Amino acid sequence: MSEFILVKKSQIALFKDIPFYYHTAAGNYALYKKKGERLDEDRLSKVKYPDLYISDADKDIALKELMSSLNNDLKTKISEGKLKDVRETLSIIVDEALTSGNESTMDALPDTIDILMGRYNKNKGAMEYLTQIASNSSILVEHTVNITALTLHFCFHHHFPESDTRQLAMAALLHDLGCSQLDKDLIESKKRLTDGQFSTYITHPQLGFELIRDNAEFDVAVSTVALEHHERIDGSGYPTGQRRITSYAQLIGLIDCYESLAYRGKKFRKRRKPYEALNLIKDEVMSGRFSKEIFRQFTSCLTR
Ligand SMILES: [Fe+2]
Numbered sequence: 001m002s003e004f005i006l007v008k009k010s011q012i013a014l015f016k017d018i019p020f021y022y023h024t025a026a027g028n029y030a031l032y033k034k035k036g037e038r039l040d041e042d043r044l045s046k047v048k049y050p051d052l053y054i055s056d057a058d059k060d061i062a063l064k065e066l067m068s069s070l071n072n073d074l075k076t077k078i079s080e081g082k083l084k085d086v087r088e089t090l091s092i093i094v095d096e097a098l099t100s101g102n103e104s105t106m107d108a109l110p111d112t113i114d115i116l117m118g119r120y121n122k123n124k125g126a127m128e129y130l131t132q133i134a135s136n137s138s139i140l141v142e143h144t145v146n147i148t149a150l151t152l153h154f155c156f157h158h159h160f161p162e163s164d165t166r167q168l169a170m171a172a173l174l175h176d177l178g179c180s181q182l183d184k185d186l187i188e189s190k191k192r193l194t195d196g197q198f199s200t201y202i203t204h205p206q207l208g209f210e211l212i213r214d215n216a217e218f219d220v221a222v223s224t225v226a227l228e229h230h231e232r233i234d235g236s237g238y239p240t241g242q243r244r245i246t247s248y249a250q251l252i253g254l255i256d257c258y259e260s261l262a263y264r265g266k267k268f269r270k271r272r273k274p275y276e277a278l279n280l281i282k283d284e285v286m287s288g289r290f291s292k293e294i295f296r297q298f299t300s301c302l303t304r
Pocket residue numbers: 175176204229230
């Protein structure tokens with residue numbers, strides 16, 4: 001017998017090709033809308049309707065349709081120039097990709113990046129502004145959206161070739177995918193982690209690497225960033241303490257560090273002003289943890 005999955009209310013209008021079911025008083029699931037129909041958003045806001053479900057058998061195709069509808073939504077919001085709505089839709093896309101753990105959602109991410117690249121190329125500062133808008137998403141989603149926007153801003157500022165920009169943006173979007181495999185409380189905790197919790201936390205680069213590597217859609221450069229973004233060139237990083245790190249992983253590692261300090265405050269530490277965050281990272285550059293050149297390039301894109 002097939003199982004049924006509740007559809008989030010905010011996403012009901014995004015489905016057309018998937019039948020919806022509702023739970024009857026007799027305890028069964030009955031058809032609410034058939035394939036090919038879309039429930040009108042306006043009507044949904046006025047009419048009381050039951051909780052709606054999809055059949056588990058339709059899950060993969062439903063996620064595909066959901067991601068493609070969200071990408072279309074993103075396109076529209078960008079062309080309307082409403083940054084708050086762009087941030088909102090991007091956060092939903094990232095949330096779905098990080099939490100569903102399903103290939104159908106990850107496969108839609110290259111389109112998401114293409115939309116962001118195509119529409120935002122002319123407005124080079126838009127990505128930086130995008131990071132300054134808060135939303136109600138989880139810490140991991142907020143962090144991921146910020147890193148992706150900062151990375152695109154960096155690439156646009158330095159006129160990176162399209163192929164590098166695309167790879168780096170994908171890497172930014174997926175760098176912490178491994179965190180989605182860990183206990184949510186551990187990831188969202190604002191407190192200093194215990195030794196035991198920290199040992200668990202530092203498994204996320206390897207977990208993310210394996211998930212991305214197993215998906216043929218992504219280049220090895222992208223999975224390597226997930227694996228190496230907490231490594232440091234003086235060997236003081238984790239998980240292995242290796243000193244040879246790809247330049248992509250060095251860049252995302254540095255942006256990751258900056259975002260944690262300047263946008264959210266690291267765990268148990270307060271949020272820093274951008275120049276304070278850069279000063280703190282500069283100390284790490286001077287002690288040999290980060291590349292001077294990458295730091296210089298990053299600083300120049302923020303202070304243009
Ligand atoms: Fe990480």
